[in-house]
Amino acid sequence: MTQPFFDRLTDQVRTKKTPLVVGLDPRWSSLPETLKSVGDSLAEKAAAYRDFSIGILDVVAPLVPAVKPQVAFFEQLGWQGMQALAEVIDHARKLGVLLVMDGKRNDIGSTAEGYADGWLGESSAWRGDALTVSPYLGDDSLEPFVQVASDRAAGLFVLVKTSNPGGKMLQDLTADGSTIYQHVGGLVERLAADSAGACGYGVTGAVVGATYPEQLGELRALMPHTWFLVPGYGSQGGTAADVAPAFDANGLGAIVNSSRAIIFAHARDEFANLDWQQAVEAATRKAIDDLSSVATIR
């Protein structure tokens, strides 16, 4: 019997001694030149995304608890891109690193069930360990995701307070004395509390951006059973100090994503003397070191 996702994530964070997650966001214009020489049809680009992602996995899988493939970039290349994503997922599973699929999927009823069934669990078509989900459609739209995730020992990360400046347009509006992100956070926490596993965290996690450290601390206090996925660290401007409020007293309860600063490290001046995979490793170790100053994992 597979352990609940957040129990497995806790084990992985303790084993790897870091909350760092590496985002797999292949962008054609930023790929190492050696990988772009094949050609630029959809199928050739998809093969390059696959080789790039697998090359990153080989470097980072021993170092971090999870990776976060961004579905958009694979989907951008049509079904050939999605076939490449399937190969990337298979490789990650062989290496034993957890897969947080960043798809921000959302719908209602049997359609939401279709997404959940497709993405969550080792027996699903996409074999993800967890999936990001967007909450505008409300509580009954989350139910099918929660049901499938619970049945299959998978996890969810629901958008609560996002890292982009425009996120505040809706999320920071106040209704009935609470902001919209507090309303969504409250729902996610209730679902998490109802399903808490051995680690104390439930089946629903939350996406809370590093770019709003005050709200991060506020939500950490309000959502004690909810694991956080924190984007916005690194290229988006969030620092280690900014993500510090995301962790619980044991240095757990949050994973911190970095994408561009790691996967495109070959373009950073400080790593100019390294090949692209060496640069990925150096940038990963640097981020792990940076985060170790604010999260002491017990």
Added chain:
Amino acid sequence: MTQPFFDRLTDQVRTKKTPLVVGLDPRWSSLPETLKSVGDSLAEKAAAYRDFSIGILDVVAPLVPAVKPQVAFFEQLGWQGMQALAEVIDHARKLGVLLVMDGKRNDIGSTAEGYADGWLGESSAWRGDALTVSPYLGDDSLEPFVQVASDRAAGLFVLVKTSNPGGKMLQDLTADGSTIYQHVGGLVERLAADSAGACGYGVTGAVVGATYPEQLGELRALMPHTWFLVPGYGSQGGTAADVAPAFDANGLGAIVNSSRAIIFAHARDEFANLDWQQAVEAATRKAIDDLSSVATIR
């Protein structure tokens, strides 16, 4: 030069004399038995979804302005399902029926641009004419979609007031004197007004459910440049009378989706003497007739 999407949609609605859109939502358990005899591996199911969808397209393309493939059900079958979706799209384009891709995609910055670039326009990987988008991430998350849609004469339908009961959890909260769906509706209308084409409607449409006819009428008045995509008619309980407030004075400004009641019409008692494609045609004609009582198209 391709005309803007909503101008093309207006032409199609006038030509076909109906606002009916047929949703392509293949579900394995509801497929006609003859199509399920191939086997039930992911690849075999995907082939059945393709054959089923193409069989529907052949019947409905001459009758309706657009079809709405639900991406979730194809995605549920992994990349094989997505390959089947690509074939369905190619077939629809050959038949000249407009394609509203129901993916409810959403993200920020270059990731949102990835989705928009992948889904919108004939030159894109997926070749959709329009895409549904979820707004929780706020105004700057919609910008890349609007930019790409404008550049490629494609359209968007942003979730505003959805048809499910739980939609009200967030959407009906009141902040600064307006509901959340009014806030989102106001943003969508501003974007539409800024980009209105010959037909008077702009690049951003809105999803507004048939199950809340009062709000449908209210939003029609508040959003004069915004074309509506109306789900919830048929199987979800919305009647022709319920969708009546969605139309402008010319019987335009809204398309009304029906999925299950049409594509699985072979299971309806009234069509028991027909083969499955004949049942699809009969159900389509019946829905067109039903809607003609509330929308007189000029």
